[in-house]
Amino acid sequence: MTPAADTPDTRFLWWPYTQMATSPKPLPVVAAQGVYLHLADGRRLIDGISSWWTACHGHNHPAIRAALERQLKTLPHVMFAGLTHAPAEELACRLVASLPADAKRKPARVFFAESGSVAVEIALKIAVQYWRNRGQTRTRFLAFRDGYHGDTLGAMSVTDLASGFHGAFADYRVPHFFAELPRDEARRAALAHLLERHGEEIAAVIVEPRVQGAGGMRFHDAATLHAIRTLCDEHGVLMIADEIMTGFGRTGTLYACDSAGVAADLVCLSKALTGGMLPLAAVVASDTVYEAFHSSRMEHAFMHGPTFMANPLACAAANASLELFAREPRLAQVAAIEAQMRRELEPCRALPGVIDVRAMGAIGVVQLSHPVAASLRPAFIARGLWVRPFGDIVYLAPPFVIEAPELSRLTAGVCEVLSEWSQREAALPCEVSTP
Numbered sequence: 001m002t003p004a005a006d007t008p009d010t011r012f013l014w015w016p017y018t019q020m021a022t023s024p025k026p027l028p029v030v031a032a033q034g035v036y037l038h039l040a041d042g043r044r045l046i047d048g049i050s051s052w053w054t055a056c057h058g059h060n061h062p063a064i065r066a067a068l069e070r071q072l073k074t075l076p077h078v079m080f081a082g083l084t085h086a087p088a089e090e091l092a093c094r095l096v097a098s099l100p101a102d103a104k105r106k107p108a109r110v111f112f113a114e115s116g117s118v119a120v121e122i123a124l125k126i127a128v129q130y131w132r133n134r135g136q137t138r139t140r141f142l143a144f145r146d147g148y149h150g151d152t153l154g155a156m157s158v159t160d161l162a163s164g165f166h167g168a169f170a171d172y173r174v175p176h177f178f179a180e181l182p183r184d185e186a187r188r189a190a191l192a193h194l195l196e197r198h199g200e201e202i203a204a205v206i207v208e209p210r211v212q213g214a215g216g217m218r219f220h221d222a223a224t225l226h227a228i229r230t231l232c233d234e235h236g237v238l239m240i241a242d243e244i245m246t247g248f249g250r251t252g253t254l255y256a257c258d259s260a261g262v263a264a265d266l267v268c269l270s271k272a273l274t275g276g277m278l279p280l281a282a283v284v285a286s287d288t289v290y291e292a293f294h295s296s297r298m299e300h301a302f303m304h305g306p307t308f309m310a311n312p313l314a315c316a317a318a319n320a321s322l323e324l325f326a327r328e329p330r331l332a333q334v335a336a337i338e339a340q341m342r343r344e345l346e347p348c349r350a351l352p353g354v355i356d357v358r359a360m361g362a363i364g365v366v367q368l369s370h371p372v373a374a375s376l377r378p379a380f381i382a383r384g385l386w387v388r389p390f391g392d393i394v395y396l397a398p399p400f401v402i403e404a405p406e407l408s409r410l411t412a413g414v415c416e417v418l419s420e421w422s423q424r425e426a427a428l429p430c431e432v433s434t435p
């Protein structure tokens with residue numbers, strides 16, 4: 001792999017999750033349209049991972065662009081304290097109406113932010129203050145092995161250290177409880193036991209519903225998610241659903257919680273919220289959570305306020321994106337993508353070194369026996385595909401508008417690259433890498 005050589009244009013930039021001294025130079029992108037990324041040298045790549053799982057309608061969708069152009073003419077930005085605006089009001093209505101409710105709680109209030117990690121920070125802080133407003137001190141959280149919730153302090157403190165992202169900050173993280181997902185009776189009993197012993201210290205359980213993304217695209221079934229909800233209720237602990245990766249159709253239903261009929265107390269959203277056009281995040285609080293803040297006392301108010309929260313342009317993009325979900329057959333497209341990926345990735349199962357092939361919604365995964373990660377990336381680029389294997393997985397998470405032949409190019413690319421890899425499989429060195 002060629003190490004990055006700084007050009008006059010890149011010498012002041014610092015890339016994420018990148019050893020700048022050894023990584024290949026990032027590819028210059030000049031345009032993105034539909035499922036394609038257009039490079040400065042004229043090549044185009046199929047974006048097989050929807051730009052970190054954001055561009056659910058494909059890049060630069062005309063309906064979202066038109067909404068942005070309209071919004072740009074009147075109100076690109078305004079602060080959100082003491083002021084309000086129609087795009088945020090409309091978006092809050094849409095989110096509250098679209099999220100699942102149950103007999104005990106229904107989505108009630110939306111707090112906006114600009115990134116997923118900050119949404120997680122906000123959800124954690126709301127949970128802590130919820131208990132404080134009710135006269136209890138609860139400052140610990142329970143998170144799951146292989147979970148990932150972001151890179152800021154609170155978010156990385158509820159991320160499994162074993163995911164490999166945050167080793168350098170092991171001593172800086174805030175200590176919390178970690179448990180195995182309750183996939184079976186034994187693990188369910190272990191989680192119940194932990195909640196029994198520490199429930200009164202724990203503000204909330206945080207989970208990525210149905211799919212743990214950056215921790216390795218690991219799936220769990222609806223019953224497991226349901227068990228978490230039930231245990232939280234039994235032990236009087238809040239449940240935070242981190243739908244930042246899974247929200248907006250990625251797992252086959254609009255929200256992953258829909259598939260289990262689970263209503264969380266707090267839901268974190270971001271990534272595909274704006275159809276991948278602009279940064280925006282939201283925390284949706286249930287009526288029961290919000291009631292603890294609604295009082296005549298200022299100290300019960302939530303003291304948090306990102307400068308660019310509810311940016312009108314981003315809210316307009318999100319409204320247009322949700323309109324597309326209502327108008328176009330996105331979930332049917334996701335179901336077709338799942339069926340095609342299952343079929344076309346299946347041959348990988350026979351390859352030496354492949355230990356699993358799975359798909360859920362528009363996520364297709366081939367899991368390898370050991371981490372090969374970044375070493376496979378150039379082979380995809382050479383085939384005109386933007387795919388970023390990490391850890392021990394090669395995965396696809398394409399835009400939902402991808403056509404069958406383009407998806408076949410992606411799945412064929414995965415099969416070819418892995419077949420070549422498995423042939424020369426001479427114990428590649430293990431490495432930690434990121435999505």
Ligand SMILES: Cc1ncc(COP(=O)(O)O)c(C=O)c1O
Nearest residue numbers: 115116117149150213242244245
């Ligand atoms: C489940 C989950 N939570 C939180 C985050 C953090 O979001 P952001 O990168 O926008 O801070 C991510 C990002 O991948 C995620 O997948």
